[in-house]
Amino acid sequence: CAALCLNIQKSNNQPAAGADLLLNLSDWITARTCNGLTTNLSPVLIQLLDQLPECPLTSDSSQPLAIPQAERLVARLVHSCLQQRPNYAEALIAYGNWCYRWGKKIVDSCCVLTQADATAISQALDIAQPLENEQLDDLLQALSMEQPPANCVEVCPEVARARDDEAAKNRLRRLTFLADKAPEALDAILQIWRRAIANTYDYYKDAARSYFQYLSFKSGSGP
Structure with missing residues (x-):
């Protein structure tokens, strides 16, 4: 296959058939x-990936959570499929499901911060060693604590x-x-946190976009 x-993909003259495959x-x-079977990167598969975005x-x-090679392959194949055939219903559902599943895994694992984020926090705090696990857990809990409802509607x-x-x-x-710590250090931590959250919710945003495009296409209002 x-x-x-x-x-x-090399011939580039059968986009629909290529997307199907x-x-x-x-x-x-x-x-x-x-x-429970692994998928090895064969020479042919490597050549195929070179042809795909x-x-x-x-x-x-x-990444905040290590995504197995096979799952990364699936995401790349389905994403490439949609690049060639944007309104392919089965691919839209497949990509939406993949994005939602891994977005949920990341959130459920509480691994929102990557190693690079942890290093950036240490730099913001001007400390040579990374925060201990207990300190990092306390930091995450403080950052992720839900806000109480405001007394008024913010305009x-x-x-x-x-x-x-x-x-x-x-x-x-x-x-x-x-x-x-200085206010600037706390500001830097907040910026790192908000960037990490935004990256995590990119999975959910792509899932929602795929599902919405699928529904639009099925209802006949899609492009």
């Missing part, structure tokens, strides 16, 4: 994974953001290892 996919190959890899969600080597997002940031910094200051 990989060899046939490669030939069609990419989805079939992703299904085959998924089935192997579900049965990266999946934005897996192109960054720094300005900037005002709401400033209020939430100040509340988060107050929680951070209650941590003994952050009590004497």
